[in-house]
Structure formats: structure tokens, C-alpha cells
Amino acid sequence: MQINITYERPEEGPASGPITVGWFRTTDKGGVLYDAPERLASRETNKGHAKSASRCPALINMESRYFVIKSPIDLTLGFTRDEKGVPRLVNRAGAGSAVRSSKLADMLTLVGEAEWRYPDRPTVQLKLPYVFIADEPVYLTQIAAFAHYRKTPLPGTIFGGRFPIDIWPRPLMWAFEWHEPEKDIVLKRGEPLFYVQFEGGAPDRPVSVVEAERTAELDAYCEHISGVVNYVNQTFSLFKAAEAARPKVLVTPRKRG
Structure with a gap:
């Protein structure tokens, strides 16, 4: 469903300059x-030769449009079923895990079996506090970290997605479809979990990502639209209602010092 949105902007606004995308964490706890x-x-690629791929304008332009979200924790996760056949997650690190079991349970969710897309592919979700916002029409696309090489590939694929961050800001998550549940999921802190890409009105405009202040208006708006996925099946149908409640400004760059 395509929504045409008009924002009030000064004439010298960002129409021909960089697209400004703000980001913030939903909580400062453990930030x-x-x-x-x-x-x-x-990084650390050969740029000495004029024909090196590292100096290719198309490659540089492509890379400049993707932003990396990294894993916050080390994790070795297994899948099993209990004596009643109920699916369970197993922290393979056990007592040696860097993350306490109680905290890991707060971060990780095994989606109910009835909601799996395929009966033999469990779905796991890792909650993240990242939210992206914009003050002009901008879509975020979440995709796999295609440029990151893993010696041992993950035993499945991530769920991607695309939504407008100017009217539908929401926390991101790493959602994983476990194609080979007999193999463990191994994540390393600092390794890419996924990429995000931002699309605005003009394909040639660069993107500037800045940390944003969590203003009272921003918090109130995010609260206004949060959790609706638990009550309706087609959340995109609520875009018009969200637009009506949206404050004029969401992105207020955070001041340091």
C-alpha cells in the first residue's frame, strides 16, 4: 500500500542534499x-592499483548505501525438543556462557511452532534496541550481511523486511529461519548480523545517519504505534492513522559534550 506524504519544510530543505536518517536505542540499559x-x-583492501575493485566507483557507491548492525553477544545456540516434543533452545556454552541464562531469555525468543513458515524450520528472534527515523519519506530495507564471509555458514537465512521509517519507526530484530536445526547457530560479538539500506525520493542522494535524541514527542509517537502487530494482521493498513498522529519533527541530532 503506497502512501503519499507531504511534510512542511523550508525551501532550503534537504530535497537536493543528503537524506538524514536518525537512529537511537530504545533503552540505555546495556547500551x-x-x-x-x-x-x-x-577494509584493508588493495587500493594501490588504479583498476583495483576497491577503487571501483560502482562498488564504493553501493557500499556507501548499506549500514552494518553488529551482534552484541557471543552465542552458540542449539535446538532440541523435550520429552513431550515441545521445541526448546539450548545454550551450548552452558555455565561458560558470557551471557547469564536469565538475560539470554530476555533477548532470545523461539517463535511458537504454529507460526513457523515451514514445519521443519524453527524461527528464532533476537531482540535489538535499534530504531531508525526520518523526517521525509524514507524506506528501510533489512537484508542479510552478504559481504561478510563466514568460514562456517549460518544454518539458515534471516528474515528481511522493508518499511517506512518516517511514519512507522519500530525496533529492529534479528529473525532467523533455521533450515538445519541439527546444526548450531554461532554468533560472535562484533560480527555483522545484518545490513540496513535506506531509500528516499531520489536514488542519487547520499544518506547521512546520525544519532538522535529521544525527545518526549518521539517517545510518545513510538509508544502510540508500538505493539499493534499483536492486534492486527496488516499493520501497513494503519499508516494513514499513524501519519495523522505524527509530530512534525522526529529527528533531533544528539548533542555531544
Whole structure:
């Protein structure tokens, strides 16, 4: 469903400049675990030769449009069923885990079996505090970390998604469809979990991502639209109602110092 949105802006607004995307964490508790989003960049690559792929304008332009969300924890996760056949998650690290079991349970969810897309592919969700916002029409697309090489591939695929962050800001999560549940999921702190890409009105406009203040208006708006997925099946049908309640400004760059 396509919604046409008009915002009141000064004539010298960002129509021809960078698209400004704000981000914030939903909570400051444990915030040090969650690194700021980073622009995707090929590091320590050969740039000496004029024809090196690292100097290719198309590659540089592509990488500049993706931002990396990293894993906040080390995790080795297994899947099993109890004596009654009920699906269970297993923390393979046990007592040696860097994350206490009670805290891991707060972060990880095994989706109810009735909601799996396929009967033999469990779905796991890792809650994250990242929210992205914008003050002009911008869509966020969440995709797998395709440029990150894993010596041991993950035993499944992530759920991607695309939604407008100017009217529908919501916390992101890492949602994983476990194609081979007999194999463990291994995550390392600091490794990419997924990428996010931002699309505005003009494809040639660059994107600037800034940390945003959690203003009272922003918090109230996020609270207004939160949790509706538990009550309706098609949340996109609520975009018009969300737009009507939206404050004029969501992105207020955070001041440091």
C-alpha cells in the first residue's frame, strides 16, 4: 500500500542534499553492548592499483548505501525438543556462557511452532534496541550481511523486511529461519548480523545517519504505534492513522559534550 506524504519544510530543505536518517536505542540499559550502526566499507583492501575493485566507483557507491548492525553477544545456540516434543533452545556454552541464562531469555525468543513458515524450520528472534527515523519519506530495507564471509555458514537465512521509517519507526530484530536445526547457530560479538539500506525520493542522494535524541514527542509517537502487530494482521493498513498522529519533527541530532 503506497502512501503519499507531504511534510512542511523550508525551501532550503534537504530535497537536493543528503537524506538524514536518525537512529537511537530504545533503552540505555546495556547500551554499551550495542555498537552504533557503521557504513559498510571494504577494509584493508588493495587500493594501490588504479583498476583495483576497491577503487571501483560502482562498488564504493553501493557500499556507501548499506549500514552494518553488529551482534552484541557471543552465542552458540542449539535446538532440541523435550520429552513431550515441545521445541526448546539450548545454550551450548552452558555455565561458560558470557551471557547469564536469565538475560539470554530476555533477548532470545523461539517463535511458537504454529507460526513457523515451514514445519521443519524453527524461527528464532533476537531482540535489538535499534530504531531508525526520518523526517521525509524514507524506506528501510533489512537484508542479510552478504559481504561478510563466514568460514562456517549460518544454518539458515534471516528474515528481511522493508518499511517506512518516517511514519512507522519500530525496533529492529534479528529473525532467523533455521533450515538445519541439527546444526548450531554461532554468533560472535562484533560480527555483522545484518545490513540496513535506506531509500528516499531520489536514488542519487547520499544518506547521512546520525544519532538522535529521544525527545518526549518521539517517545510518545513510538509508544502510540508500538505493539499493534499483536492486534492486527496488516499493520501497513494503519499508516494513514499513524501519519495523522505524527509530530512534525522526529529527528533531533544528539548533542555531544
